Amino acid sequence: MYLPEHEKRSAHIFAGCGGDVCGMQWAKWHPSFAVEINPYRCQTLRRNHPGLVVYEGPIQKMVLEDYPPGRILVFFITFPCDHYTVAANVHKKWTGDSLYLEALREIVLQFPELILLENVLGLKQFKRVMQTFRALPHYYTTEVVLYGEDFTLQRKARVFLILHRQPYTFFSFEQYRLPRPGNQLKDYLEMDAPLPEIPPYIYTRLDGGKYRDRPKVYSPEHAGPVNLFTNYKRDRSLFLIQDARCPRGVRPFSVREVANLHGFPSHPAPYQFYGPLNERYDMLIDSVLPPVAYVLGQAANDYFAAIPSLADPPRSLGYRELLSNRHARELDASVASPFAEANHADLQLEQQAFL
Numbered sequence: 001m002y003l004p005e006h007e008k009r010s011a012h013i014f015a016g017c018g019g020d021v022c023g024m025q026w027a028k029w030h031p032s033f034a035v036e037i038n039p040y041r042c043q044t045l046r047r048n049h050p051g052l053v054v055y056e057g058p059i060q061k062m063v064l065e066d067y068p069p070g071r072i073l074v075f076f077i078t079f080p081c082d083h084y085t086v087a088a089n090v091h092k093k094w095t096g097d098s099l100y101l102e103a104l105r106e107i108v109l110q111f112p113e114l115i116l117l118e119n120v121l122g123l124k125q126f127k128r129v130m131q132t133f134r135a136l137p138h139y140y141t142t143e144v145v146l147y148g149e150d151f152t153l154q155r156k157a158r159v160f161l162i163l164h165r166q167p168y169t170f171f172s173f174e175q176y177r178l179p180r181p182g183n184q185l186k187d188y189l190e191m192d193a194p195l196p197e198i199p200p201y202i203y204t205r206l207d208g209g210k211y212r213d214r215p216k217v218y219s220p221e222h223a224g225p226v227n228l229f230t231n232y233k234r235d236r237s238l239f240l241i242q243d244a245r246c247p248r249g250v251r252p253f254s255v256r257e258v259a260n261l262h263g264f265p266s267h268p269a270p271y272q273f274y275g276p277l278n279e280r281y282d283m284l285i286d287s288v289l290p291p292v293a294y295v296l297g298q299a300a301n302d303y304f305a306a307i308p309s310l311a312d313p314p315r316s317l318g319y320r321e322l323l324s325n326r327h328a329r330e331l332d333a334s335v336a337s338p339f340a341e342a343n344h345a346d347l348q349l350e351q352q353a354f355l
Contacts, residue, residue, distance in 0.1 A: 023293020040275025
């Protein structure tokens with residue numbers, strides 16, 4: 001079906017700093033609504049996407065009235081993965097979390113035509129979570145694992161569950177892949193930019209003191225995938241880049257370089273990240289790779305082109321309050337009050353509308 005441009009609206013639940021927002025925009029979608037609790041990530045969303053309505057706060061407090069008006073056809077959901085990762089298993093915190101149920105609430109109340117749900121591969125070990133989205137009524141589910149190194153040099157494997165209201169066969173997502181900036185690490189580096197901060201503990205790790213693992217030092221000519229900077233918020237000593245400008249010839253990757261490896265735009269207007277340095281690293285590491293979000297957006301375009309019409313979303317059949325005898329007597333006794341009389345009249349109108 002032909003989908004007018006103004007109807008190509010997406011919502012982004014647990015939006016982070018907006019990697020999925022960015023990729024969907026490249027695919028000619030119009031991100032309209034985002035939900036995020038972290039204030040620095042919300043600031044980043046608002047600064048880079050001025051037209052985006054951002055709900056800042058815990059999703060547990062969000063209600064339907066917080067959505068912008070109009071139907072949103074695609075939901076991109078990236079509920080936090082901290083308790084689904086292998087690292088969480090090492091630290092005895094591999095427990096999953098209940099935030100996926102908050103995502104489920106939005107799905108059930110909105111019934112979008114298409115849902116793009118992303119998380120770490122560890123999610124597949126949680127049977128109840130996977131069952132929820134594989135067997136959700138009113139939806140077909142397509143499951144795929146996409147690897148970041150197929151789109152940039154960043155190693156980042158993620159599972160995607162694509163829930164679609166109508167039967168459709170998705171083909172290879174790699175067919176939509178954008179050209180890479182280059183095939184060597186130097187194509188993603190900012191070697192002419194000011195040096196990033198080099199914390200003293202980097203030299204401690206280089207010298208083999210106090211740390212179990214020695215650092216992985218990358219050459220700018222490195223042509224293979226780069227490990228994900230999982231712990232860069234707290235410790236930037238494990239993955240380093242050779243740089244002759246530095247006292248020991250190595251330094252950590254800068255925020256901009258991590259952003260380049262993730263595929264965030266660097267020109268003509270570089271994507272900006274706001275907040276303290278550690279927060280900026282953290283939001284980047286948690287983000288969806290924009291080039292991956294782009295291929296999903298392009299796949300969504302093909303889906304909508306293939307279906308004959310939108311599926312009808314299930315609707316609430318109405319709400320009414322049934323008064324107990326005690327409540328009815330109390331209302332009748334209070335009719336003498338003009339305020340109570342008005343409330344009583346409103347309630348009668350609501351009941352008539354329901355009938």
